Amino acid sequence: MMDAARLRAWWSYRQGLDGRFSGEPAAKVLQETGWARSVSGSGPYLGLFARCGAWREAVDEAVAQLEIHELPSARGCTYVVPGSAFALALKLSQAFGPEAEMKVARKLGVTDSEVDKLCKAVLDALKRGPLDPDELKAATGKAVRNLGEEGKKKGITTTLPLALGRLQSEGEIRRVPVNGRLDQQRYRYTLWRPNPLAGFRLSPEEAYVQLARSYFNWIGPATPAEFQAFAAIGAKAAKAALEPLKLTPLANGDERLMLREHHDEFASFKMPKQAQYVLTSSLDGMLLLRRDVKSLLTPEDFGKTVATEKGCAEAGGLVDLPNHAILDRGQLVGVWEYDPETQSIVWASFIRPNAELQSAVRKMEEYVRSGLGDARSFSLDSPKSRKPKIEALRKLSQKRA
DSSP states (O other): OOOOHHHHHHHHHHTTTSSSTOOOHHHHHHHHHHOOOSSSSSHHHHHHHHHOOOHHHHHHHHHHHTSSSEEOOOOOEEEEEGGGGGHHOOOOOHTHHHHHHHHHHTTTTHHHHHHHHHHHHHHHHHTTOBBBHHHHHHGGGGSOOOOOHHHHHHHHHHHHHHHHHHHHHTTEEEEEEETTTSSSEEEEEEEOOOOOOTTTOOHHHHHHHHHHHHHHHHHHSOOHHHHHHHHHHOOOHHHHHGGGGOOEEETTTOOEEOOHHHHHHHOOOOOOOOOOOOETTTTTTTHHOOOOGGGSSGOOOOOOOOEEETTTEGGGGGSSOEEEEEEETEEEEEEEEEETTTTTTEEEEOOOOOHHHHHHHHHHHHIIIIIIIIIOTTTTTTTHHHHHHHHHHHHHHHHHH
């Protein structure tokens, strides 16, 4: 039988949560351990700090230097991606955001030629320098059309987002955070020259093969269904993407697959004897790539509770974690939130807290307080909306003290 603790530790190792990337640049960490999910929250900062110790200023500088960038990517979602993967990420995004939005827009009377003309107007306007959406509306004039109440109901108020989404996926423009930070929602748009897709010749099918190879390097062993869900493609397309990799089972009868070149390394891998406590985001790759919280728990912790906005829930029954994570060699050993009012981390552990765990909490607390100011999970997360979870965590912490 597969040793579950050793497997969790291996996943943690592949994810770089063992400290081996300490001091390494953000681009290398993202390339080796996986792209960071970005929803205008603190996730990319928390994940990079957990892996290489990078403070916000270093991450922001890497963004400014285009060593890493926030892009539409797999399944049309935004990720912070290393420069080596800009073209792949953009290619993967093209079947999702722009075309999906155009299908809705066409029902509202928007034509493809109308968006073509708007795209040209946007590119012409940006030749004079970066502009925010309001400035772009003014610069493109009548090329932007308001879609009225019906458009508002469909989530498309004007035609401008259609053009911006398409131009970003095509690599013609990129959006730049106004204050240089990834955890905010105010952007300006600028031309992207040279276009990162220039010279990129992979077909969509070949792009998914490349994504699959990266995925199993980041978080293998994993099931085909887990890769399919991450990529948001059909079963047939997922099977075609995995076929060239010649993946092999983790063990006889196990549906989890891994890269051939990892087998010998895994066979000789020894679970670290010392604890490796690390705090990271609820959207960390360790959680998000496979979306199987139960596999990160010991059986005795399946019934441990975490805090949601509507009360408490058993961790073992969750797909996604409602709180930020505390991990030890891949095992979920607690959850946390940041309370801006007290400028402190509120946390509840599934194990008896010891000095090493408390030190890890203090380390992240200082990072958030001094470097970020808050640790929101996503754009709509706020100190006010987070209060019920924080209070629930306080009660859980008191019960387990």
